[in-house]
Amino acid sequence: MRSADRLAGIGATLRGLLGPLTRGGAARLALLLLVALPLGALPATARETGEPEKGAALVRVVHLSPDAPAVRVTVDGEDVKALSDVAYLDATPYLELPAGPHRLAAYPTEAEPDVEPVLEAEIEPGAGESYTVVGIGLVEDETLAARLFVDNNREPERGKAKVRIVHAVPDLGPARVGSGDTPELLVLPGFSNASGYAEVDGGTYTLDVTPSGADSPAFSFPEATVEAGSIYTAFAVGQAAEKTLGAIVTEDSAEGEVVARTGDARKTKENSTD
Numbered sequence: 001m002r003s004a005d006r007l008a009g010i011g012a013t014l015r016g017l018l019g020p021l022t023r024g025g026a027a028r029l030a031l032l033l034l035v036a037l038p039l040g041a042l043p044a045t046a047r048e049t050g051e052p053e054k055g056a057a058l059v060r061v062v063h064l065s066p067d068a069p070a071v072r073v074t075v076d077g078e079d080v081k082a083l084s085d086v087a088y089l090d091a092t093p094y095l096e097l098p099a100g101p102h103r104l105a106a107y108p109t110e111a112e113p114d115v116e117p118v119l120e121a122e123i124e125p126g127a128g129e130s131y132t133v134v135g136i137g138l139v140e141d142e143t144l145a146a147r148l149f150v151d152n153n154r155e156p157e158r159g160k161a162k163v164r165i166v167h168a169v170p171d172l173g174p175a176r177v178g179s180g181d182t183p184e185l186l187v188l189p190g191f192s193n194a195s196g197y198a199e200v201d202g203g204t205y206t207l208d209v210t211p212s213g214a215d216s217p218a219f220s221f222p223e224a225t226v227e228a229g230s231i232y233t234a235f236a237v238g239q240a241a242e243k244t245l246g247a248i249v250t251e252d253s254a255e256g257e258v259v260a261r262t263g264d265a266r267k268t269k270e271n272s273t274d
Helices: 264-272
Strands: 013-015 030-032 056-063 071-075 095-098 102-108 119-123 130-136 145-151 160-167 175-179 182-188 198-201 203-211 219-226 231-237 246-251 258-263
Touching: 056 102, 119 130, 119 145, 160 182, 182 198, 182 203, 198 203, 219 231, 219 246, 219 258, 246 264, 258 264
Parallel strands: 030 119, 056 130, 160 231
Antiparallel strands: 013 030, 056 095, 071 102, 102 119, 130 145, 160 198, 175 182, 175 203, 203 219, 231 246, 246 258
C-alpha cells in the first residue's frame, strides 16, 4: 500500500521555497506536481463525494498552523466561497478542479486587497486523483509552510475502513500508533509527514500515539469510531511543549470535511466559536 505522502508515484517535486517570515512579511512555498496533463476550463466547485468527475481532480485545504491567522484562499486568482474563511483546525470540502496547473494563494481573511499572500502553492493535479494541501508549522519560528499529500480514496476491502494519520505537531518526533493488542497499527514519520493507510474493521477504537523510544503515549484518540467502507485521515495537531495535543478527523470518502475533534483540538475549536 503506497504512502500517503508519495505524490501518486508520479515524481512530484517540491520547489520554491520557504522564505523568511516576520509578522509584517510573507512566506512563499511553491509545490509543483510534474504531470503532463492539459488545463481545462471548469470552475472550482465543491463536491459531495470522494470521486472527481472525468478529467478533474479533487483538492481541499486544511489549516493546521496554531499561530497563523484565518485565511482566504484563492484559486488561480479567483475567490472561492468554500475557501473564503479557513481558520485553524478547519478542513474545507474537496473542490473539483480540472486536471492541470493551478495556483493557490492564502491571504489573512481580514487583510487589505493588496497584501502579499502568506503562502502560495502551485499544483498540477492528475485526473481522477484527490489531494490535500496543509498549512503547517509556526509563524513565530518561521517554519510556516505548505505540504501536499495525495489522498488514496479508493474503497477499502469489504467490511473494512481505511485510516491514516498526518503528523502536524512541530515539537513531536516520529511515533507509532497502536490500539489495544496492536501496539503498532501505523508508523507515523516525523513532523509534516503522513503514515501509510491501515485497513481496520469498522468499529470504535482508542488510538494511542507513542513517541519512538517511549513507553507511554503522548496522547490518545479515545472512542474513535470508523465505519466500514469509509476512509479517514486523522491530523495530529497542537504543540507538545504547550500541552495542547489533539487531533481532527476528516472523512475523505465523503466531502472531506472534519467529522470529529479530540483533545485540545476540540477545546480550541469550541472556545473559538463561543
